[in-house]
Amino acid sequence: MSKALEGVRILDFTHVQSGPTCTQLLAWFGADVIKVERPGAGDATRQQLQDIPDVDSLYFTMLNHNKRSITIDTKNPKGKEVLWRLVKECDVLVENFAPGALDRMGFSWEKLQEANPKLIVASVKGFGPGRYQDCKVYENVAQCAGGSASTTGFRDDIPMVTGAQIGDSGTGLHLALGIVTALYHRTHSGVGQRVDCAMQDSVLNLCRVKLRDQQRLAHGPLREYSQFGEDIPFGDAVPRAGNDSGGGQPGRILKCKGWEHDPNAYIYFITQAAVWEPICDIIGEPGWKTDPLYSSPKTRLPHLNEIFTRIEAWTMKHDKFEAMDILNKYDIPCGPILSMKEIAEDDSLRATGTVVEVDHPTRGKYLTVGNPIKLSASPAEVTRSPLLGEHTEEILREVLGYRDNEIAEIEGSGAVGRVTKLAAE
């Protein structure tokens, strides 16, 4: 079976999380991703949150699978010469430097296009053009500026960021789609283009249901939000909705057996209209099937707190997995709150390769998240992240055609740091 992106070569100027998530996806699909890193230091995440001294951190290893690493000082004249040769050999340049950094290095869009008109240049920035365009941005800043934080958490508490990295990984996903779309466009236009993703925009795209609710507010209260049933008036902006379901089918996180000592003994329970009758039977309220106060989705809305308190009295008698088994028999949409420990040990996630064990020469075995996108004709094999500069010589020689004496000259200039050959694994 062939890889979907076989033959596509990526010049990967990314660091930290947003850009690396994007290029990792492209690498899983078979692109040859050449990660350019600063000699001696590399991507800052190699050293961040290190759990084992002098070993690439899990932060780095879990975001840079299937890539090759070359060290180049982009500010060294010889380094620039090598980079320009790489620009000509690559289909896509991906970067997520601070605004203006690529231009300052001398790689403006105009110069890149002149050197390689087919090149696609893909960038992540915190903000798009406008008043914040020059700002440096990390994950939580994007969550706050993209509308996620103001709509996450509980109404009577402070705004909350979410654990899902929607600013970084979310933007990386958007960028990857932009890149493959531009690659497709290039097949009939013959030319490259720029692909720009702002982290604020990507977060907003993922929060679009909240902009929907913002406009619904003009026509009355948001009846599916708990505060409606609690008679708490709405202000002029979408409030935080706690764990209320974002859709038209009310849902909540409810306690299950063991909640007193297990912080994750909870289940998400959705009172989908289609299964209201079995819900009433299971929780021991058969009268609610016909009582006009409870029998229709609309009349239930003011009573959601009472309804979920009653359902919780049932869920508290079962552990979350037992409750799942019972509720699934009736097609009642629900889901256990899984801890990361439970996810790491989950058989089915291992079987599909979504959770995968990888071996690393200095770290040993570790768990990672594999490609969540499954292509039937080109399955992704997850290979370990590269050591810093591991492929410098290989890339200089095989991709760029440099000879021994030229490689020695490049090394002598300080442009690529010390070129070392990795002992066979």
Ligand code: CAO
């Ligand atoms: N050789 C020589 N110099 C290099 C180099 C290399 N191989 N790689 C990077 N550099 C230089 C850059 O050219 C830049 O120099 P100048 O400031 O002189 O132009 C310098 O390193 C710092 O780059 P940076 O500003 O991108 O890095 P930072 O650590 O200061 O900021 C970040 C990091 C993420 C805040 C910033 O890159 C950014 O805002 N990126 C866009 C948004 C983004 O992707 N954020 C997500 C990050 S994950 O949460």
